Amino acid sequence: MPQRVVGLDVGSYSVKAAVIHRSFKSFELVSFYERPIHYSDVLTPEQSIVSAIQALIDDNNLVWDDIISAVPGEKVATRLITMPFGSIKKIDKTVAFEIEDYIPLDLDSVVFDYNASVLGKNLAKVMVAYASKTELAKYISLLNDAGVDPRIISAGGVDLVNLIHFGFATPDAPCAIIDIGHTKTTITICRGKKLILSRTIPIAGRLITERISSKLSIPYDEAARLKIEVGRISIEEQPESDEITTGVNSAIKEVVDSLIVHIKQTFFAYRETENEAVSGIYMSGGTSRLAGIDQYLSYVLRQNVTSIDPTMLHFYKIEHSESHPAVMNEAIAIALRGVSFGGSSGINFRSGEFAYRVGKKKIGGASRRIATIIGILAMLGFVYFGAEYCSLSNKNKEMNQEIARLVSNATGLSPEGIQSANDAIKLAEKKEREVKEKIDKLEMELGIGxxxxxxxxxxxxxxxxxxxxxxxxxxxxxxxxxxxxxxxxxxxxxxxxxxxxxxxxxxxxxxxxxxxxxxxxxxxxxxxxxxxxxxxxxxxxxxxxxx
The missing domain is CATH 3.30.1360.100 (General secretion pathway protein M, EpsM)
Incomplete structure (x- = not known):
């Protein structure tokens, strides 16, 4: 039976959940749900978010074996640092001292983790992500109040690299994913399938709505409606129109131009530190649906900007979803953490005092699979060598039958043909080769990028x-x-x-x-x-x- 992995994206406008079914051989994206957050004077903002998460779970009968989330990007900061050695053990021991001068907070008051993009004999380049312990505690408490206890809590935006790792065949050249949401824009830069950096900018859809409201002196809800109905940004001069449309589009252009300044600064900083320029740009997020914004960004940044369409991913098996594809990507990227060990960012704030307490619930996902395999291998070794030592043929036969039963229960494979521990090991190695061949074949069939x-x-x-x-x-x-x-x-x-x-x-x-x-x-x-x-x-x- 496949395991259910849920990626939970808690935004400021809505909460989203992507559901992946993971089996031993493959995985599929089978469901996506979204629930708007309704703020009111009766509930605090945190209570409103908890209510939305609970409604999302209850309305869709959402259950999981593994659930993963990410601290919103505006609560996280990142730094790029270079070290004169490439040993992971040395990085683990010294990274805290390396970042202490860069963090404007007491080191004891933050939780941090890092992702290494370059590991050489005498060089390491890492991106350190950190968040206030107070903010992380609030976020975990919020999720717990909604009945959610994620095994992994990442940093908002960094897992977007998973869309490149699993979804798009790209050369080993730097590309950027610009996710324009409700209150923030996240820029994630990766080289090939490796995460290099991620930065969050507090400019997005809500600021556009607020600017329209201020410019036209109208209520916020009315400004939001006009943004959707008549809002547009264009590289060409627009024909004369009514005062309202002109005001809406003028406000949109002011905010987008401000955002572009930050995007250019990020690209410039990357080029200065890495001696290479970003060569491809992907766009995502709810505000990326704004009419004309893709063409405008392409024109101003002098690069082609392509929208990420998750429905084109080879593992997308959702029959129907009421949500727009542009808002799905962050939740899907988070869920992909549950099916990957080599391609994800590796950022996980659940360590130390915030560590995930496995004893509270069933071991899920990869942890359970690893524990099962280790247990089986240990038992196989004990059974095999014990039988050889005792030289009891009848007992040996019974033990080998037990081996076949254990392997069959753990993997779902037929016990036929498993006569000894060696047979079981050979069978596991054969399955591993088959999976690798299928992966290689799938990569060849992805086509032209x-x-x-x-x-x-x-x-x-x-x-x-x-x-x-x-x-x-x-x-x-x-x-x-x-x-x-x-x-x-x-x-x-x-x-x-x-x-x-x-x-x-x-x-x-x-x-x-x-x-x-x-x-x-x-x-x-x-x-x-x-x-x-x-x-x-x-x-x-x-x-x-x-x-």
Missing amino acids: VLDILRNISINLPPKDKAKIDVYEFRYSGDTVVIKGVADSPTSVDEIQRQLQGTNENKTMFTNIKTGGLSKVKDGYKFDITMQVSKEGSSEQEKGKEK
């Missing part, structure tokens, strides 16, 4: 002396790519189309390339290009380069 396509487009674009272009929109759905931008001349657009088509000797990964929408604008000629992606063309081009 967004960054692979961007790289091929970059390779095949004409040089700057032949065509000057500025791309402000990039879309990839199924096998279709749409590019929109501004070129210096119609000839440049033709040259782009010719280069992307390639030649008979050097085919590209693109077919059925069509141009359209050519029109004169202030900075040149606006155009769009639509084309199909061909995996065979990509392979041929790579072979051509090797020759």
Whole structure:
């Protein structure tokens, strides 16, 4: 029977729960639930959150074998530090002394954990996440009041790297996930599948609503409605409209521009410390649904911004959900901590005085699986060597039958063919190889990634002396790519189309390339290009380069 792993995302607007069914061989995302938090004068904010969590659990009959959560990002701070050694034991012993000068609080008043992105013989780069013990105690108490006691409590935003680890085939290049929520925006930067840093910025959807309310002198609820109905941010000058629409869009642009300043500062700091620039940007969160924000960020940051769609994940098996995909990602990323040991951030604040007390409930998830395997192996060894020592054939037969029964109960496999402890060990090794082969096959079937396509487009674009272009929109759905931008001349657009088509000797990964929408604008000629992606063309081009 599969185990149920729940990722609980406690936000300021709503609480979300992602449910993963995990078996010995695989896992599936089977359910997602969301419950808005209704604040009132009768209840404190904490009581309102507890009420929402309880309603989420009760209304959906939510049960679990393992539950994981994360302290909201605004309650957590992070620091990047470098150490002159790569031993985990040394890092464990010295990390507290290393961060003491960077933390504006007494070290005894905080709880911290770290994630190592680089471990070399004489070098380690780690991101330390820390939170006030008072805030962590409040958060654990809040969850306990709702009947929840997570085995892992991570830091908000850091687990978004799991979406890259499990969901997207990306090269070993730095990319950023920008999660724009209700009260905060989290920027998580990873290199390939490794977490590098995470930063929380207190600018998001609620500040936009408050700015609209202030600018138009209207109630907050009315401002929230207008933001959804008429709100838009655009890279082009908007046609004249009524005073309300103009005021709404002006307020939105003010807040988004302020957010972009912080995003640029984060990217600049990363480039200065790591000597490399962020090469891809993904977007998530409820406020990422704001009309035009993806195109605006692409234009201002000069990079293509792609929304993360969890429904495209290979393990997404939810038949129906009333929530928008953009709000699912944080809860899904948290739940993935329960199925991964090598790809997650490793941040867990449940240590020391806040350690998870296993004795209070059944050992769940990975802990129970590890304990079972260790117990079985110990029993196998004892039974096998005891039988050899005693040389009692009848007793040996009975013990081997017991071995088969124990292995069958623990793994769900048939006891047939298990005649000895050696047979059991060989069977376990065989299953391990089968799982590895399936994982390798799955990774091969993931297909062409967004960054692979961007790289091929970059390779095949004409040089700057032949065509000057500025791309402000990039879309990839199924096998279709749409590019929109501004070129210096119609000839440049033709040259782009010719280069992307390639030649008979050097085919590209693109077919059925069509141009359209050519029109004169202030900075040149606006155009769009639509084309199909061909995996065979990509392979041929790579072979051509090797020759």
